[in-house]
Each structure stands twice: as C-alpha cells, then as structure tokens.
Amino acid sequence: MLFFQLTWESFRFAITALKSNLTRTVLSLLGVTVGIFAIIAVFTLVDSLEGKIKSSFAFLGTNVMRVDRFPFASGPQDYPWWKYFQRPPGTFAEYKFLEERLKNAEAVTISASATATVQAGSNSYEGVALSGIAYTYQNVYEVALEEGRYFTESEINASRNLAIVGKKIANILYPNQSAVGKEVKIRGMKFTVVGIFEEEGEGFLDLPSKDEACLIPYGAFSKMYYTGRNGLEPTIAAKGMESDIGLVALENEMTGLMRAKRGLKPTQEDNFSLNKTEFIQNAIGSIFDVISVAGWVIGGFSILVGGFGIANIMFVSVRERTNIIGIQKSLGAKNYFILFQFLFEAMCLSLIGGITGIILVYLLSFMPLGSLDLILSFTNIILGLGVSSIIGIVAGIVPATLAARMDPVEAIRTT
Template sequence: MVDSLEKNIKSSFSFLGTNVLRVDRFPFSNGPGEYPWWKYFRRPPGTYGEFVYLKERLKNAEAITISASANTTLKRGSSSFEGADLQGVVFDHQEVYDVPVMDGRYFTELEISASRNVTILGAKIAAALFPQGTAIGKELKIKGQKFVVIGLLEEEGEGLFDLPSKDNACLIPFGAFGKMFYMGRWGIEPTIAAKGSDSDKGLVALENEMTGLLRGKRGLKPIEVDSFALNKSEFIQNAIGAVFDVISIAGAVIGGFSILVGGFGIANIMFVSVRERTNIIGIQKSLGAKNYFILLQFLFESTFLSIIGGLTGLMMVFAFTFVPFGSLEIFMSANNIILGLGLSTVIGMLSGAIPAAMAARMDPVEAIRTN
C-alpha cells in the first residue's frame, strides 16, 4: 500500500517531466533566510527572447521549450467545456515533455512558426465537445477564434491531487496563445524548460551552463545574485520519496508486530507437532535416521507452513489490485513479491529452528517410550 501510494503521488507530478530544468522566479525549495519572498517576486519572468537565446547557445541540453498556460472555456456550437488547460507550446515541446498523441498528429514547424489556429485536445475535452465521431478535422472556438483539431491525446485518468491533467489539456502554437493573452510580469508568465541528457548526473553541467548564459543575457554583475531560479523536476519527487522513506519505516514496524505474532504461532504449532510425533521420531532414529534428517524434516514443515501464509497474503493483495479505489491504483511489484516470499521463508526457518533442534537431539529409546 505504501509503494502504491508513493507511485500514484509521484505519477501525479509527471507533468513536470524527467531530467528537466525549469527557469522560474521562485525556487521549488525554500530560498536562503536572508532572501525574503518579495525579492523573488521582483524577479523578471522568462521571455521568448531568452528562450531563443538559450536555444541557440545551449550545448548540454537535448531540447529546450517555452510554454504558457491559462484556464479558459472552449466552445463548439451550443456545447462548452469550462476549465480547459490551454497551453501555448513550441515545436520542441514534445522533446522535453511527454505529449502522447493517440490520434491525429503533432504540430508541424510551419504551424508553430506561422502561429496557425490548430489545436491538440485532451480526452475529456474531446469527449465533451465531440461526443459522436472523431474530433480530427473539426472546429472549435477559443476566446472567439476558430481552431481546427489536428490531434487527440491519450487518456491519462484521474490523479490523487487536483494537478494539471492531459485529459483537460488543449495545446495550441505559442504564437497563437500570445495573440489571445498578455504575457509578462503582470500577465501570464511563460516557462522555459530544458531537457538534460541521462549522462549528465544531477543536471550539473546543464545547470551551470544555463546559469552562465542567463546571467549574461540579463546583464548581471559578478557580485549580483541570480535573478532567476533553476528548478529540477526531480526535486519534488525526491522530497516525496524522503517522506515515504519515513512512512515505510513506520509500516515496517507495524508489520514487524504481525511477523512476530506469526512467528510465535508457527513455533507453537511446531512444538505441538514435535510432542505428538515423539514416538515416530524415536522409531526413525532407531532405524538409522541421522540428526540432520530429523532437523531438516521439521525445518521444511515450518518453512512450508510460513510460505503458505505468505502466498495467501500475496493472493489477497493481488485480489485488491482489481478493486477500484478511485484515483488510487494498487499494484504489486516484483520486489514486493520477492520480499514477501523471502521474508516468509526466513520467518519459517527461524520459527522452526528450536523445535527442529529439540526433535533432532532426542534419545531414540526415551522417544519410543513416550506416550
């Protein structure tokens, strides 16, 4: 359950991308104590000119994009969709962020550069405005302007949080977005983002290069602090992972009590089994059975009993994976299965060790005489 919850929460932040470095005014983490929030607020937002400047000069980035978003209402005839996440993007946006086009196609470079009125819709918007037939090639209105649908995004489903979803997304060229909305400090602020390579661990090289280029572009003196924040998409996921590390420890402690009770239960069963089979143990030893044979016999029984319990637990969890829990999706990973069976094996061996040793050390004559 802990792993499932962590995975679902992290997937809710998938819109931030992977190996992505964003240019923002505010850092994802808290800034230095001597740098109050109002100084962050006074920082200038990123601009299209800075995007072009970085695109022409960045060497450690696989791709770079600039985007802006706003909530708006889409209309088609008498139908409308409120709260659509309208996003203005450039051609390389698909190289930085995941844009899973299920039907139709992505924008062409000509459509982006010419700011054509074309759009790619999310699954919810397409279902609401085009309930019958395909939306490809049909028109809708955004702030009174006609746009032609050229693509549809894959359905993403609900997340655990009220975060941007591809199902509510409506992508249009960045230039077309700029014609409808004012962008700048007192308007909608665009976001510049660059995707680093897998070989650049921690995006150190990309971060240093972007810092130097942006400082030069903004004319900052060596003694001046940065007027921007470079935020890594992995920061939030790492913070979530740190929280779940603590939760996992708490879960392990709670689970440890269950394991302890189960271990004593198996040990008690094995003690009873040894007492009830004392005569049989004596007969086996009188016929030449070695101590290790008796020992392994009871160890195998206790281990097998514990593994049956572990398999029963795994089957119960597997059954829960088919039960809908809203936006929470329960899953079983190979690591969970291996851990469960491995732990069951170890607990079975430890629980049966003392009863098995007692059985192996019995004197055959006394054991046969026992009623």
C-alpha cells in the same frame, strides 16, 4: 541420491504431521497470515499510490530544468521572501538566447498557460488548461497523440490558429465524431483542431491531465493573453542530456547564460531559480519511504507473534512425537533427517500463512478506490514469500535441532 531421498521423506513426514493436526495448523498460521497481509498490503498501497502520484506529475517531464522565479526547494533561511516576487519572469528573448547557445541540452522550449473555455457550436468545455507552446515543446515534454498530428515548425513560427485538444474536450465538443479538422473557439478566435491527445483517464489529486488540455502556438496564445511581468509568466525549460552529469552540466551552463543575458555582475546574486523536475519525484519517494517503514513496523509485530506461535507449536509437536523420533533414530535415521522433518513443518506452516496473506492482498486489489488502481507487484509477492520462509526457519530451527539431538534410548522411554 540418498540425501535427496531422505530430504523428500522428511518433507512428506512434515506434510502428514500438518494434516493430522489441521485445527492446530490453521490457528498457528493466522499470525503469519495477518503479518504478511499487513506488510504486503501497505507496500502494495504505497507502490500504487507513489506510482499514481508520480505519473500525475509526468506533465513536468523527466530530466528537465526549468527557469522560474521561485525555487521548488526552500531557499536560504535568511533570504527575504519578497525578493522572489521582485525577480523578473522569463521572456521569449531569453528562450531564444538559450536555444541558440546551450550545448548541454537536447532541446529548449518555452510555454505559457491559462485557464480558458473552448467552444464548438452550442457545446463548450470550461476549465481547459490552455498552453501556448514553441515547436520544441515535443522534444522536452511527451506529446502522445491518439489522432491527428503535431504542429509543423512553420505553423508555429507563423502563429497559425491550430490546436491540439484532450480526449474529454474532443468528446464533449464533437460527440460521436472525430474532432480532427473541426473548428473550435477560444476567447472568440477560431482554431482548427489538428490533433487529439491519448486518453490519460481520471487525474489524481486534481493534478493537470492531458484529457482537459489544449495546446496552441505560442504566438497565437500571445495574441489572446499578455505575457510578461504584469501578465502571464512563461516558463522556459531545457531537457538535459541522458548521462550521469547531464543535469549538473546543464544547470551550470544555464546559470552562466542566464546571468549573462540579464547583465548580472559577479557580485550580484541570481534573480532566477533553476528547478529540476526530479526534485518533486524524489520528495514524493522520501515520503513513501517513511510510510514503508511504518508498514514494516505494523506487520513486524504480527509476524513476531506468528513466529512465536509457530515455535510454540513446534515444541509441542516435538514433545508429542518423541517416541517416534527415538524409533526413527534407532532404525538408523540421520540427525539431518529428523532436523528436516520439523524444519520443513515450520516452513510449510509459515509459507501457507504467507501465501494466504498474499492472496488476501490480491483480492483487495480488486476493490474500487476511485482513480487509484492497486497493483500487487511480482517484487512484493517474492518479498512476502521470502519473509515467510525466513520466519519459518527462525521459528523452527531450535525445536528441530532439539529433536535431531535426542538420544534414541531416552526418546523411546519417554511417555
């Protein structure tokens, strides 16, 4: 109990010292405030930007393997670029072949896309991302609906003229009323709207958004657009099992089946690429890791200056209170009592600076930045407070130790 009482008294002494030199206190914490603000602001911006970009790529799905002609990553250095163009595109027959035989996939689907204009009466919406899909599309990609329903398997197989449209499209074509059950025209063909996507909001970096998308059965899409080598290329995608080796097993199995379906001999190279959608997210994460390091460097210099400022002030404070330290020690004050006084004072200075920097970042998050929302995470708050505490301890430990080791007689004599 005595230890805790003395610790509390040390803390009170520290607060009193800070209050008695308010101007010096404010000037001392500015360096830490600027440093913490720089680091946490960069981290908040990076986290928010990374999250926004990754969410914008959500249309690619998660844990998904795609069959494409071109690889997401750069291929072998000696591989001629023109060979990629000679590769055949995926086909509906290959989709059915994989769907029947893949054992390491939760689902397999095929889709083809085009840009179209959707009309309803005198209203129209241009630049719609129109996609023809298989029934299994919902099992590979997320299809979140605000109104209506998804297609039934029989409707897909029968190539019915049905559509699921984005929120923006529905609002433009049928303002002030629900579009579900209404008719729209696509390339002169009538489609009945059976569902409306959940609103996603404004897209980022002009990436596709469900608000401007339209899904129709693959068969209906094929009636309007030619798909194949000289037409629109369909994309075959498979969702891997939820396990550590799920995508690895799926990639190996898909490679073998695609080579068998295309009749490739053992000595022939693959004429297709299997792309993991996580590649893009990992690439984005690597870029922002570099930016985070830059944030540490920028903020680190400010914190370093702030730490030296606090240390300098603490040495001055020890010098000013040398007589008081001698009197306290002559009355029986323990060394750790004196140590804690100055250590707590340094930590309080640094923490106040850190909290001020975090508050400034929080206020910054209310600034409008277009479609980007700055979000100050709890992790970044803890990081800021932790860095502040460490800076306070490092900056205050030497002056506090010198004060604790003073000889009481020599300290009282000091003028």
